[in-house]
Structure formats: structure tokens, C-alpha cells
Amino acid sequence: MPPVPETATPADTAEWAAIATVLARGDDRGRLLEILLEVRDAKGGIGISQAGLLALAERLRLFPSEAYEVATAFPAVNYAATTPYAADGCGDLVCGLLHGALGAGVCRNRCDGPRPEPVPRSFAAYRAAGGYGQLGRIMADPGAAAQMLERLSVHQAVGRAGVGFPVAEKWRQVIAAGGTPVVIVNGDEGELAIFKDRFILENDPHGVIEAALVAARVIGADQVFLYVRDDYVPIHAILRQALMEVAGAGLAEGLALELRRSGGAFICGEETALIASLEGRPARPVERPPFPTACGYLGRPTLLHNVETFYRVTAAWGGTLGSPASALLDPEVRLFSVSGRVCAPGPKPMRGLLRLADLVEIAGGMQDGHALGGMVIGGSAGALVSAADCYRPLADLLDEGLRLGTGGAIVFGATDEPRAIAARMAAYLARESCGQCGPCRIGTAHASRALAAPGPLDQHLLEDLAAVMGEASLCALGRNAGRFLGRLSIPGRGVSA
Numbered sequence: 001m002p003p004v005p006e007t008a009t010p011a012d013t014a015e016w017a018a019i020a021t022v023l024a025r026g027d028d029r030g031r032l033l034e035i036l037l038e039v040r041d042a043k044g045g046i047g048i049s050q051a052g053l054l055a056l057a058e059r060l061r062l063f064p065s066e067a068y069e070v071a072t073a074f075p076a077v078n079y080a081a082t083t084p085y086a087a088d089g090c091g092d093l094v095c096g097l098l099h100g101a102l103g104a105g106v107c108r109n110r111c112d113g114p115r116p117e118p119v120p121r122s123f124a125a126y127r128a129a130g131g132y133g134q135l136g137r138i139m140a141d142p143g144a145a146a147q148m149l150e151r152l153s154v155h156q157a158v159g160r161a162g163v164g165f166p167v168a169e170k171w172r173q174v175i176a177a178g179g180t181p182v183v184i185v186n187g188d189e190g191e192l193a194i195f196k197d198r199f200i201l202e203n204d205p206h207g208v209i210e211a212a213l214v215a216a217r218v219i220g221a222d223q224v225f226l227y228v229r230d231d232y233v234p235i236h237a238i239l240r241q242a243l244m245e246v247a248g249a250g251l252a253e254g255l256a257l258e259l260r261r262s263g264g265a266f267i268c269g270e271e272t273a274l275i276a277s278l279e280g281r282p283a284r285p286v287e288r289p290p291f292p293t294a295c296g297y298l299g300r301p302t303l304l305h306n307v308e309t310f311y312r313v314t315a316a317w318g319g320t321l322g323s324p325a326s327a328l329l330d331p332e333v334r335l336f337s338v339s340g341r342v343c344a345p346g347p348k349p350m351r352g353l354l355r356l357a358d359l360v361e362i363a364g365g366m367q368d369g370h371a372l373g374g375m376v377i378g379g380s381a382g383a384l385v386s387a388a389d390c391y392r393p394l395a396d397l398l399d400e401g402l403r404l405g406t407g408g409a410i411v412f413g414a415t416d417e418p419r420a421i422a423a424r425m426a427a428y429l430a431r432e433s434c435g436q437c438g439p440c441r442i443g444t445a446h447a448s449r450a451l452a453a454p455g456p457l458d459q460h461l462l463e464d465l466a467a468v469m470g471e472a473s474l475c476a477l478g479r480n481a482g483r484f485l486g487r488l489s490i491p492g493r494g495v496s497a
């Protein structure tokens with residue numbers, strides 16, 4: 001660090017001391033986002049100042065513009081702010097439904113209300129239930145890898161981030177790419193009103209870690225990242241402790257394990273954007289192919305899965321029971337994140353759900369004074385399902401093309417206006433678009449304005465936007481936003497004009 005100038009104020013001096021302390025823990029430029037978050041934490045939530053950023057850039061041998069680009073790309077860095085970055089009412093869809101417009105924009109995924117301190121299954125309890133047995137097996141006999149991969153195929157494990165890509169196929173692609181791969185656990189969970197990964201990590205962190213370590217052994221990786229939302233603060237402590245226990249027990253020999261935080265934007269969870277942020281660059285998606293399985297973190301083959309995907313693969317080898325999350329080891333169980341106008345919102349593991357309306361009963365019924373008006377299914381670019389459809393067989397809705405995505409179910413009341421709900425969803429997508437490509441940046445903003453404006457809805461505009469965004473957006477955020485607008489413009493299925 002350059003010396004502190006004589007003109008420095010006490011605040012400058014304190015900031016420079018914080019930067020020096022953070023850099024002493026590691027000054028790899030790939031850690032730039034993490035370094036900026038650590039400086040923010042050391043300053044009580046206030047982001048790094050311009051002078052501090054310039055000093056940091058010099059120390060990391062970055063152009064000032066490179067450091068500035070990263071500092072301003074991630075809301076959680078809180079660059080040059082005067083007030084702390086703190087969880088507050090976000091004003092997004094669920095907040096808006098329940099509390100009206102709030103607007104600070106940082107409390108996403110607390111849509112199930114205040115919660116007690118999590119009490120995860122301990123390392124000792126996990127081991128006592130047979131945990132880390134599969135890891136021990138493959139560490140003792142690397143030849144078991146082929147058999148474990150085969151069991152994954154037979155088990156028909158699929159990705160749980162929404163698309164449902166076969167897990168074994170992804171692992172095979174990484175192995176086929178050659179070289180030394182990297183494993184990434186995607187715990188960004190930035191999708192609107194989804195809290196399933198939080199539920200798993202709060203209850204059974206070792207189940208996720210064991211699966212990631214087994215994956216690393218099977219594909220021959222030497223590095224494992226756990227990438228977790230910045231505002232899942234209790235989970236950071238849980239995972240740090242868990243990683244120490246694993247390393248202390250000699251279960252991670254030859255593997256570098258690292259917890260990294262994401263930067264407070266939905267796009268951070270998109271796999272190529274996530275990898276960019278791990279490399280110290282802004283989280284902007286890149287065109288695929290090449291897919292991360294062949295060319296990911298630092299150009300290396302990369303196996304990246306959602307938290308729930310990792311957790312559930314342990315079932316293929318005989319997962320361990322004993323925590324609330326263990327219900328998910330039954331392949332027939334689906335984890336729904338239920339929020340909105342219900343009495344008991346939260347994560348709801350469900351086996352054989354027959355009708356969406358049954359989720360309301362599981363979640364304690366409708367709040368006083370409200371009748372079911374419908375649900376938003378599948379997240380921020382999901383579908384608005386009417387109350388009548390919620391009472392139809394779910395199988396029929398799925399046959400007609402409904403996608404459950406990551407299992408989000410936002411329940412609204414009969415007096416809630418579907419167009420206002422769609423407007424909030426569009427506003428969220430417009431805010432979270434990374435802005436890199438025109439169809440998404442301009443299209444989401446147009447759609448948000450059109451839906452929020454008074455008067456008849458311009459259906460033709462929605463149709464045009466849907467076509468352009470669906471075809472010309474670079475990543476799935478823009479393409480899914482296009483599909484969302486396309487559904488809204490279907491007569492009888494969309495929102496009223």
C-alpha cells in the first residue's frame with residue numbers, strides 16, 4: 001500500500017488500515033470482489049471510497065478503470081456510499097404485496113419473514129449418520145469413481161437450478177474436457193422469493209460439502225468453491241466452520257476449498273457471470289459455447305451445480321438421514337419456496353403435489369381477509385396462474401407447458417391486481433438486467449414501463465418485445481423475460497388490458 005498521505009482524515013486512515021488488514025489475508029486479484037466486500041464489512045457496511053479504491057488498484061496492479069468497473073458492478077460492494085449496506089425492505093414482488101412499495105432493494109429472499117438462528121446438523125451428527133462415508137470410499141479407492149458415476153446415471157439425477165440437465169452427463173463432459181477441473185457450488189440463490197438453498201445450507205451443510213468433495217474426486221478436480229449470497233450471513237459462519245471441520249479431519253487433502261460471496265445481483269448466479277466474478281471481473285454473462293464444462297474458471301473445465309443438486313446426488317449413493325433437509329433425498333420430493341399472502345410461508349418439501357392450491361394449505365392457509373387469487377410459479381420470469389388453475393390437477397398444467405422452475409410459489413389474493421404483479425416482476429427484471437445487450441436492457445425497461453402505465457395495455461408491444469428478447473438476448477435472463485412477456489400477451493391467460 002502507498003503510505004497514508006499527511007492530509008488523510010481519521011476516516012481515510014481507518015479505511016487504509018482496513019484495506020491493509022484485508023490484503024494481508026490474500027492479495028490475489030481474482031479475489032477482488034471478496035476483498036471489496038471485506039473492506040465494506042470492516043467499515044461497518046460502508047463501501048470503499050474512491051481514494052481507497054485507487055490505492056487498492058495500485059496494490060493489486062490493476063488499472064484504476066478495472067477496479068472501478070468491478071466496484072460499481074456489484075451493489076453489495078456499496079461503493080463510495082455514505083450509509084451502510086443493510087438488509088431492508090426491498091419493495092420487490094412479495095414485499096410489495098405485503099407491505100406496499102419500500103424500495104431499498106437489498107432484502108430479497110427473506111420473503112418467509114423473520115427466522116430463528118439456524119441450527120445445522122453438526123459434523124459429528126452427520127458422520128454418525130454415515131456421512132462422509134462415500135467420500136472415504138472414493139479417497140481409499142479412486143477406482144470407485146466410474147461406479148459412482150454410473151450410479152448417478154441410473155439414479156437419473158438432474159440439475160435443480162431450473163433446466164433439469166442430467167447430472168452424470170455434465171460430469172462426463174468435464175472429464176472428457178481433460179486438464180484439472182474446478183468444482184463450484186452455486187449458492188447465489190438470487191431468484192425472486194426462492195429460499196430452498198438457504199434451507200438446505202442452514203440445516204445440512206455437510207451434505208452439500210460431501211457431495212462437492214466426492215464430485216471433485218470423481219472428476220479429478222483440485223479446487224472447490226462455495227459461492228454463496230452475500231446477505232446469507234448466518235450461512236457464511238456455518239460454512240466456514242464446516243470447512244474447517246472437514247479440513248481438520250483430513251477429508252480435503254489435495255483440494256483447495258474456498259468460500260466466496262456473491263455481489264448482490266441476480267445475474268451473479270448465471271454460471272458464466274459467476275465465474276467472471278470469481279476471477280475478479282464484473283458479473284457479465286458470455287456467449288456459450290464453449291460451456292463452462294470445457295472452458296470455465298480461468299479457462300479450466302468447470303463443474304458447476306446448484307446447492308440442491310449437490311445435496312441430492314448423495315441419494316444416488318445412499319444419502320444420510322437425520323436433518324429436516326434429508327426429506328429431499330427422496331427423489332419424488334420437491335422443495336417449494338412458498339411466500340406471499342399465506343399464514344406460514346417458507347420452504348415446503350412436498351411429495352406428490354396434486355394441485356398448486358394444496359400449497360396454500362401446507363403453508364397455513366390464506367391470511368385473514370384474503371381469498372386465493374392465484375400464484376406466480378417459477379420465479380421472476382415465471383407464470384401467473386389463476387386461482388381456478390391452482391385448483392386443477394397439476395399434471396394437466398404441466399402438460400399444458402407450465403414449468404415449476406426452481407419451485408417458487410408466490411401466493412396472491414383475489415383483490416391483488418395481476419397487472420400490478422406483472423409490473424413488479426418486469427421492474428425486477430429491468431433492474432437486474434446486466435445491461436450488456438440491447439434487447440434485454442431496453443426490452444425489460446420498456447415492458448416495465450408499459451405494464452406500470454395507466455390505461456389499456458399495449459399487447460402488440462408485449463408481443464414484439466417477447467419475440468425480440470426471446471431470440472436475441474445473450475443469456476437466459478433476457479430470453480426468459482421474453483417468454484414471460486409472451487405469456488402475458490396470450491388472450492385469456494395474460495393480464496387484463
Ligand SMILES: Cc1cc2nc3c(=O)[nH]c(=O)nc-3n(C[C@H](O)[C@H](O)[C@H](O)COP(=O)(O)O)c2cc1C
Binds near residue numbers: 191
Ligand atoms: C439470471 C440467472 C440467474 C441464475 N441464478 C442462479 C442461482 O442463483 N443459482 C443457481 O444454482 N443457478 C442459477 N442460474 C443457473 C446457472 O446458470 C446454472 O445453469 C446452474 O447453476 C446449473 O446448476 P444445475 O446443473 O445444478 O442445474 C441462473 C441463471 C440465470 C440466467
Ligand code: SF4
Binds near residue numbers: 474
Ligand atoms: S440477456 Fe440481459 S442479463 Fe443477459 S447478458 Fe444480456 S443484458 Fe445481461
